[in-house]
Amino acid sequence: MPLRIPFNKPFTVGTELAYIDQAISAGHLSGDGMFTARCSKRLEDMHGVARALLTHSCTSALEMAALLADVGPGDEIIMPSYTFVSTANAFALRGATPVFVDIRPDTLNMDETLIGEAVTPRTRAIVPVHYAGVGCEMDSIMSFAADHDLLVIEDAAQGVCATYHDRPLGAIGHLGSLSFHETKNVLSGEGGALLLRDEALVSRAEILREKGTNRSAYFRGHVDKYTWVDLGSSFLPSDIIAAFLWAQLEQADALTTRRLAIWHRYHDALADLEAASVIRRPTVPHYCAHNAHMYYILLSDIEERQRVIRELAAAGIGAVFHYVPLHTAPAGKKFGRAVGNLPNTTRLAEQLLRLPIWAGIEPHLDEVIGTIRKSLAGGRRA
Numbered sequence: 093m094p095l096r097i098p099f100n101k102p103f104t105v106g107t108e109l110a111y112i113d114q115a116i117s118a119g120h121l122s123g124d125g126m127f128t129a130r131c132s133k134r135l136e137d138m139h140g141v142a143r144a145l146l147t148h149s150c151t152s153a154l155e156m157a158a159l160l161a162d163v164g165p166g167d168e169i170i171m172p173s174y175t176f177v178s179t180a181n182a183f184a185l186r187g188a189t190p191v192f193v194d195i196r197p198d199t200l201n202m203d204e205t206l207i208g209e210a211v212t213p214r215t216r217a218i219v220p221v222h223y224a225g226v227g228c229e230m231d232s233i234m235s236f237a238a239d240h241d242l243l244v245i246e247d248a249a250q251g252v253c254a255t256y257h258d259r260p261l262g263a264i265g266h267l268g269s270l271s272f273h274e275t276k277n278v279l280s281g282e283g284g285a286l287l288l289r290d291e292a293l294v295s296r297a298e299i300l301r302e303k304g305t306n307r308s309a310y311f312r313g314h315v316d317k318y319t320w321v322d323l324g325s326s327f328l329p330s331d332i333i334a335a336f337l338w339a340q341l342e343q344a345d346a347l348t349t350r351r352l353a354i355w356h357r358y359h360d361a362l363a364d365l366e367a368a369s370v371i372r373r374p375t376v377p378h379y380c381a382h383n384a385h386m387y388y389i390l391l392s393d394i395e396e397r398q399r400v401i402r403e404l405a406a407a408g409i410g411a412v413f414h415y416v417p418l419h420t421a422p423a424g425k426k427f428g429r430a431v432g433n434l435p436n437t438t439r440l441a442e443q444l445l446r447l448p449i450w451a452g453i454e455p456h457l458d459e460v461i462g463t464i465r466k467s468l469a470g471g472r473r474a
Contacts, residue, residue: 097460099410102274102281103451105343111335123328124308127335134341135270135285138253139263142291145301146337148329150249150271150284154182156327157245157267157286159300160293163188167216171247172202173419173430174437175221179247180418180428188216190428192419194436198375200444201228203436207236210431217243220265225277225385226376227256230264243267248287252278253348254383262287272337277351277383278344280337283329300324350451351384357454358387358447361461370468372443387447388414389464394442401445403467409460412446 115127128146135144147153163169165187171179173192180190193206200223207218218237220228230246237244244265248254251261252270262268272283286301288294298308304324309315340347365371372390376382391397397413404411417437419430448460 095405095410096408097410097448097453097456099412099446099448100275101450101452102279103347105339105347107339107342108336111339112332115331115335118331120331122330124311125331125334127331127338128329130338131334131341132285134338135287138344139260139268139287141263141268141287141289143288143294143297145286145288145297145327146329146334147284147286147301147327148333149178149282150247150269150273151178151182152327153269153284153286154178154245154247155185155325156297156300157269158182158186158188159323160267160297161217161243161245163216166214168210168212168214169217169219170207170210170215171219172221172223172437173417173424173434174200174223174415174441175247175418176249176415177418177421177423178249179219179221180424183217183219184423184427189214190418190424191215192417192424192428192430192434192437194432194434195223195440197436197440199223199226199228199377199380200440201226202233204229204232204236206431207233211240211242215240215242217245219245219247221247221249222251222254222256222261224374224388225250225252225254225261225383226374227251227254227261227380227382230256230259234264245269246287249273249284250276250383250385252276252383253344254385255381257379258381263289266290267293272340277347277385278337278340280329280333280340283333283337296322301327347451348383351449354449354451354453354457355382355384355387357457358449358461362389362464365465365468384449387449388444389447390440390443391445391468392443397443397445400464400467404460404463407463409463410448413441414444414446415441417441 167188246268248262249271268287310318418424
């Protein structure tokens with residue numbers, strides 16, 4: 093039976109269908125049509141990068157980044173264990189080894205102080221993941237990477253319209269990836285983008301994205317025919333997807349503002365429970381402007397977390413936990429390795445509960461908050 097208040101409900105701004113109709117009327121439904129160009133330009137302006145290439149998912153953007161970085165067998169890629177499988181898959185597919193490090197107990201981002209312990213002569217790149225749209229300690233990570241001649245590939249799937257020291261997430265490292273999945277703030281159902289700061293990487297990135305051909309250069313008139321020149325695959329989204337995304341990008345700031353208002357409703361309403369040590373609320377450093385991608389609370393243990401999920405579901409409210417740490421997963425053990433026991437990752441993954449947050453939930457927030465408070469009224473201390 094569907095929940096009355098689902099965990100996520102994709103929000104449309106109202107112009108998506110009109111733009112899709114324009115794309116159909118233009119007669120260009122495959123990749124790199126007029127709406128793809130509009131979205132790319134908007135993302136470049138938003139992030140201040142040399143090029144933003146739309147992809148059919150953030151997973152695809154990460155896979156392109158792995159190809160651009162010439163990652164291969166014997167290479168090691170440092171990343172948090174507390175992330176989605178795509179972060180590791182993109183590099184494991186190329187034969188590299190994901191090396192998992194623990195997360196910080198405050199932001200749940202990669203603990204930048206542990207990167208040094210993970211580095212070996214085989215280390216090729218660092219992949220910080222900006223959890224909940226809160227920036228990792230990118231200054232420290234970039235400085236370490238420069239000292240050790242390492243690439244930094246940002247997994248900013250949750251970071252659209254968020255910043256670290258006023259710099260957009262995804263545009264601080266050498267490469268960055270974004271997601272427009274239906275659970276994200278700005279969405280197209282499925283979709284993503286690869287951000288490139290360095291103009292020198294653009295030409296090859298276009299080739300990789302176009303099945304290894306120089307098709308983009310051909311359409312710009314730079315070559316008289318296009319042919320297979322490198323490895324690659326089909327990473328282009330349809331222009332119908334881009335048309336939907338364009339409608340969302342036009343309203344990106346408004347969507348972020350709306351989600352932030354919902355986030356703060358939760359945060360203010362649950363402050364007394366944190367003061368009483370019943371829960372822990374999210375921590376956002378003052379120099380990070382997050383995007384309210386999610387609102388989570390940390391409970392005492394996995395048993396309490398599962399009890400609260402059941403009680404919310406019984407009331408018709410969707411709430412979920414998040415990642416199973418990759419270092420504990422069968423494929424994580426097979427293809428990667430962990431640096432230490434990762435105690436924060438293991439503990440926090442069992443405590444975290446994500447609350448429903450989507451544009452349109454506002455009339456239901458008092459009910460959601462009231463139900464959470466009721467469920468926690470007799471709970472144990474966090």
